[in-house]
Amino acid sequence: MRRSKFLPIAGIVILVVLVQILTTTTGTQYYLTQLTMAAYYGLVIIGLSVLMGYAGQISIGHAGFFAIGGYIGAALTTHNLLAMQDSGMVQWLGRLGVLMAGQDLYGEQLLVVSPWAACIAAVSVAALIAFVLGIPVLKLKGHYLAMATLGFGTIIYRIVLASEYFGEADGISEVPGFTILPALGGLGGLTVSGSFDHRVENYYIAWAMLIIGLVLLLNLIDSRVGRALRAIHGSEEAAEAMGIDTARFKLNVFVLSAVYAALAGVFLTHYNGGIGPSEASVMKSVRYVALVAVGGMANLWGTLIMGVVLTFLSLRGIFGSYDDAVFGAILILVMLFAPDGILSLNLKALLARGKRKSTDLEGR
Secondary structure (H helix, E strand, C coil): CCHHHHHHHHHHHHHHHHHHHHHHHCCCCCHHHHHHHHHHHHHHHHHHHHHHHHCCCCCCCHHHHHHHHHHHHHHHHHCCCHHHCCCHHHHHHHHHCCEEEEECCCCCEEEEECHHHHHHHHHHHHHHHHHHHHHHHCCCCHHHHHHHHHHHHHHHHHHHHHCCCCCHHHCEECCCCEEEECCECCECCEEECCCHHHHHHHHHHHHHHHHHHHHHHHHHHCCHHHHHHHHHHHCHHHHHHCCCCHHHHHHHHHHHHHHHHHHHHHHHHHHHCEECHHHHCHHHHHHHHHHHHHHCCCCHHHHHHHHHHHHHHHHCCCCHHHHHHHHHHHHHHHHHHCCCCHHHCCHHHHHHHHHHHHHHHHHC
């Protein structure tokens, strides 16, 4: 990575540490809860930014991929397999070493899939679905592609809402913590959970994931692949004439953005201890698109900053019952007045234009 890229990354790392120190010393550590959740949602947003801003492919179904990750991870780590322990499938899973024994809140014995295996399964399923879906869907363009992905998101929403296995309208609760690293020697382990005792630890885990994901995408868009994606965004016909396999590049970046969403879904579900159908709703997908648009579709840094800030405000309840309406309004206003993102606005030009209008009115 070039030095010019390293400095902003170092700046965001320093900012993350300073925020934690500030909240700890001022007794406002409760802000870390929303900042942790905002980091996981940020992972979805930067993945979608590469798909929309650099490859030029619109998706209004990314809440579906988030829900696939969250729901499969939650179902596998909470569904008790003890009654089926003599079946060939469970014995095969046991031989693979992916099962874990434990107890629920009421002391009942459990035999479930371990969080690591569930995470790999959930993300793999999301990637496979994105691959199968992307082959026919990415042949569409413009609003046809948007409508197709909207249809996919609606299907996932209806499945989780109607399926007894996924908890129907109640969703899945009592999802256990996700031990990323076990305690070794005198060192404590790393566990993703909503426990107050792990609040600071989870804050750093979430932001570490977001920063790693950001670095990977920054390197991607600065590589030959990134240049190919920008060429596809400019003109698919011209890109094909230059020898770029547009179908393969579009499909690969679609799968990559789905993996980012699914991974965020898995980790946020373990952090919250559950997941509900609202995470798969159409409004969630619209919100992701609005956050990408307000930050500037082809601007990873702008997307990250605006996405985290607005998500944090939303999670703090600043917008109240008008939460979804606010994000809908943001999307409309950005498309009308700042299609390249709010950070691209030339404030001096806007102020000068406002001053000219004021002068014209006074002169009448």
